[in-house]
Amino acid sequence: MIRPWLAGGFHSFRSTIDPRYSGINNLDMLTAVRYLKDDDAETQVLGAAYIQHECYNNNDAKNEVQQYKAIQELVRLFNSENLEVARYATGAMRNVIYENMDNKMSLIEEGGIPQLINALKENDDELRKNITGILWNLSSKDNLKEKLAKETLGELTERILIPLSGGGDSEVIQQSPSEVDIFCNTTGCLRNLSSVNEKTRRQMRETNGLVDALVGYVQASVQDGKVEEKGVENTLCVLRNLSYQLYSEIPPSALLRLEGPTRGQETSRSEAIGCFTPQSKKVKDRKNQDMSTFTEVARVPKGLEWLWHPQVVGLYNRVLQGCETNSTTREAAAGALQNITAGDKRWAEVLSHVALEQERMLPVMLDKLRTNNDLELRSLTGFLRNLSRHAKDKNAMATKVVNNLVTELPVDCQQKEPSSDVVVNICGTLNNLVTSSTIAARDIAFFDGLQKLVAIKNSHDSSPGKLKASKAAATVLCNMFQYKKLHKDYKQVRNTTGER
The missing domain is CATH 1.25.10.10 (Leucine-rich Repeat Variant)
Structure with missing residues (x-):
């Protein structure tokens, strides 16, 4: 099976500062944090805008945010009655936590996740873009994923995922450029969460x-x-x-319902649950x-x-x-x-x-x-x-796939590609066919697969991947040997390679 795959985290961003707030050039971090505590909305925006600007790819500024306890003030402003304040507060937080685990933990400790989820109720694209960007960033850390899933899945699904996926009622997705970003952030977050456990x-x-x-x-x-x-x-x-x-x-x-009842289980009930009724008369014969x-x-x-x-x-x-x-x-x-x-x-x-x-x-x-x-x-x-x-019909499948698969096998074990995982999969496929198909064994020999399998088998690399590939190749060769008509081919390969 394929193991889960991560989506990484959301990057920080440099925003264009409104000309009204050009005064941030005269601020320092301590003053900006003090501005966040002010009752005036424009002053709060000025403080948040400064923090957002300074924390763009600046680790020292992020450390200052931690030092001056700015995170708790920004969290307090996520649900400000003034929408512009909320936008700048969440925009600042997006940069504050980027590649900074201490700040991420502080955001969570200050109750930031519930505040972010509550702010999603506001149907504002810029605010939602910031919020989903923050959640995507947080979701890249394994130790935060369970908590995030518990606190965010329902609201993210209801407020973002369902509406922006068409809600199941449309065959065409109509998203604005901002909604494209919001959907991408949300599914990036879900991609990370789905990978954890x-x-x-x-x-x-x-x-x-x-x-x-x-x-x-x-x-x-x-x-x-x-x-x-x-x-x-x-x-x-x-x-x-x-x-x-x-x-x-x-x-x-x-x-x-998918597997059907075992012999020791109750078989009289045939109530349809889910998509299928495997207990029905039509599908009782599994074979x-x-x-x-x-x-x-x-x-x-x-x-x-x-x-x-x-x-x-x-x-x-x-x-x-x-x-x-x-x-x-x-x-x-x-x-x-x-x-x-x-x-x-x-x-x-x-x-x-x-x-x-x-x-x-x-x-x-x-x-x-x-x-x-x-x-x-x-x-x-x-x-x-x-x-x-x-x-x-393994004979029919062998006719179609053996040549293609043998072509993908490495000529010798010194090649880095394909990887050992791919080689093991190919050998596994060939083995599944060989055990039931003379045609599969014949075609492996005809398309020079024997030489490749022997070379893989004789790999002396002690790495786990190479050893698995060697064992997989040996298994195919062993099962091919049951077909006596091909023994001549085996002998030729052995003489060529020195294989015993």
């Missing part, structure tokens, strides 16, 4: 409207030809992170399931059900086909597909069949293998490995 992933999956909004946004963006944009990248990364270890983390009741059955009994998915619904496979497929320039977005889509087809659960097999038989994704995946991006290649080959495990 199981507890937070569970909370995000169960936040009302969150997954629906993410999927709806991707659907509308694909429809509108905007799949390359940063907001889509962040959104796909969140979905990929939320699909990580999905079948071990979703509620037991949901998993039961010979007709995929059309699942689409017939599928309901309109809701919430976390989207993460494993057959329709999401088609959505990721369209992203892969439509995204030409953003390799991170393609990687996220392939990684999500890898996650939902991973393991030995029945539903992983079901979705693999959807990808192979309904979505006809194999040609798409083979085309994307031409990438030079190793991270993207890792996700693609991981997904192919899962597909090869669950494929019904």
Whole structure:
């Protein structure tokens, strides 16, 4: 499975100071903090504007903010009745906390997060841009993520994510330039939060409207030809992170509906819960399931059900086909597909069949293998490995994929790319095919795969990655040896390489 991916933090920014506040050039930090305490709104703005200006890439100024306890005064102004004061206070805080952990902790200790969330009620683009920028920045720190998720997810989803994703009612996303930034900040924050741990992933999956909004946004963006944009990248990364270890983390009741009852479980109940009714008469035969059955009994998915619904496979497929320039977005889509087809659960097999038989994704995946991006290649080959495990006709799959995969293998073990993770995935795919397909073994030999596998096997690099790759290659070679017709080829390779 693909591990969660971070989105980093929001950068600091240099704002254009209103000419009315040119007097900040005559201030110092202590005076600026005193101005924050004044009752006059213009004086408060002047103090906040000075702090914002001075803390742009200036660590000494950030330390002075800490020294003079400016953070508690800025927090107090987040919900000022004067909107301009709130804008400047949050703008200053965005720079104050950038790359400064002490100031981030002070913001939290002073009750800054609830104040920021409360300020989101104000429907003002500049204020919301500052607030979501601050939250994105805070979310880059692992030790803050659980607290942020607990205190922000509901409001961020309701006030930002759902409205700016189209609210599920529109096939076209209409965002102003400021709203594009606000949405990007928000999804960047969610991308970071979704990467931290199981507890937070569970909370995000169960936040009302969150997954629906993410999927709806991707659907509308694909429809509108905007799949390359940063907001889509962040959104796909969140979905990929939320699909990580999905079948071990979703509620037991949901998993039961996907897997069906075991022999020792009650089988008389067939109440439809969620998207599917695997206990129904149409789908009781697990070994010979007709995929059309699942689409017939599928309901309109809701919430976390989207993460494993057959329709999401088609959505990721369209992203892969439509995204030409953003390799991170393609990687996220392939990684999500890898996650939902991973393991030995029945539903992983079901979705693999959807990808192979309904979505006809194999040609798409083979085309994307031409990438030079190793991270993207890792996700693609991981997904192919899962597909090869669950494929019904391994001979047919072998005919299409072996040449492409052997081409990606390194000629020798001295190459840095592809990475060991990619090599392990390729060998795993080849092994899944070889164990059931003479054609796979034949094609590996025909396309000079034996030489490459032997070279990988004989790697003497003691690094964990190289050792895993060596073991994976050895496993393929061992299983190929069962086909006696190819022993002549093996002997030739051994004579050439000195392999015993």
